[in-house]
Amino acid sequence: MxxxxxxxxxxxxxxxxxxxxxxxxxxxxxxxxxxxxxxxxxxxxxxxxxxxxxxxxxxxxxxxxxxxxxxxxxxxxxxxxxxxxxxxxxxxxxxxxxxxxxxxxxxxxxxxxxxxxxxxxxxxxxxxxxxxxxxxxxxxxxxxxxxxxxxxxxxEKGIHVQQVKQLGMRERQNKRLIIAEDSAILRKLLFDTLSEAGYDQITFFDDGQAALEYLEYLKNENQLEQEVDLLITDLEMPKMDGHHLTKRIKSDKELKSLPVIIFSSLITKDLFYKGQEVGADGQVSKPEIVKLIELIDRLIA
Missing domain, CATH: 2.40.50.180 (CheA-289, Domain 4)
Known part of the structure; x- marks a missing residue:
């Protein structure tokens, strides 16, 4: 095959x-x-x-x-x-x-x-x-x-805090991120590296369904703009994958303005178009943490 x-x-x-x-x-x-x-x-x-x-x-x-x-x-x-x-x-x-x-x-x-x-x-x-x-x-x-x-x-192919130090510290503590990632190890690595870059207001979910339910709760409580500035999602997750999560967000008239970045080991040339089809604002291949941070900076500057 x-x-x-x-x-x-x-x-x-x-x-x-x-x-x-x-x-x-x-x-x-x-x-x-x-x-x-x-x-x-x-x-x-x-x-x-x-x-x-x-x-x-x-x-x-x-x-x-x-x-x-x-x-x-x-x-x-x-x-x-x-x-x-x-x-x-x-x-x-x-x-x-x-x-x-x-x-x-x-x-x-x-x-x-x-x-x-x-x-x-x-x-x-x-x-x-x-x-x-x-x-x-x-x-x-x-x-x-x-x-x-x-x-x-x-x-050495993984995500390391040392990769982020070259960016220098900037004030980002007022920015709030949601991350859907099923790997406990990667959640820890993402927290460490994003915190090093100044993004330390992070809410983690281990599947896309839980992340979507949280966003819908914030929407219903009229707290979306106050509580989240950007969402980062993996692709492969139990219950709901990242493509479906992105599609659900971008199909919702109140959620669609939320920037969504797909951060996955599956961002290949063959699959990049799928992320575009569901409306992702950006796609970064693991483990390119510096590119991820630079993209976050651009989307929520």
């Missing part, structure tokens, strides 16, 4: 996604189709000295050199019993392309973000590596946090 084969690209803002289901050991996992560029047979791997234990090495795919991450090692599963039957899921996230080795790929499922539950009650011990869990065809499918997998291997 390649990105050109994605004839099932969804209409923007429908709060749906399509998940490719795959197996590792006895576990069943999923990845958002929008992160997948193609699925290929394993290619010869060149070993890299002093690499991370979860990295097999690198491959050459046409004109690109890609890192291969072995998800069995990442998740603590036994090695594949049949390596020749494995697949490589070539993904694009955080402006990087990475090939993830899995043991079997089954099919694509279309689901709603409302079907995805937060992984707080999982008993498999993989809570820190998952973004959600959904029941499909009588089985529980764990949606892996591929961004965390990559950041654990390459922490």
């Amino acid at each position: 390649t990105s050109n084969d994605q004839s099932i690209l969804l209409e923007s803002g429908t709060n749906e996604l399509e998940v490719i289901v795959f197996n590792i050991g006895d576990g069943t996992f999923g990845i958002n189709v929008m992160k997948v560029r193609e699925i290929i047979q394993p290619l010869p791997v060149t070993l890299m000295p002093n690499s991370h234990p979860h990295v097999e090495g690198i491959i050459r795919l046409r004109d690109e050199i890609l890192t291969v991450v072995n998800l069995s090692k990442t998740l603590g599963f036994a090695p594949s019993a049949n390596p020749n039957g494995d697949k490589l899921i070539v993904s694009e996230l955080n402006q990087m392309k990475v090939a993830f080795r899995v043991q079997h790929v089954s099919r694509i499922h279309r689901i709603s973000w409302e079907q995805i539950e937060k992984p707080t009650d999982l008993s498999q011990g993989l809570e820190g590596m998952t973004t959600g869990v959904v029941k499909m065809d009588g089985q529980m499918v764990l949606l892996l946090d591929f961004e965390k997998v990559v950041l654990d291997i390459s922490p």
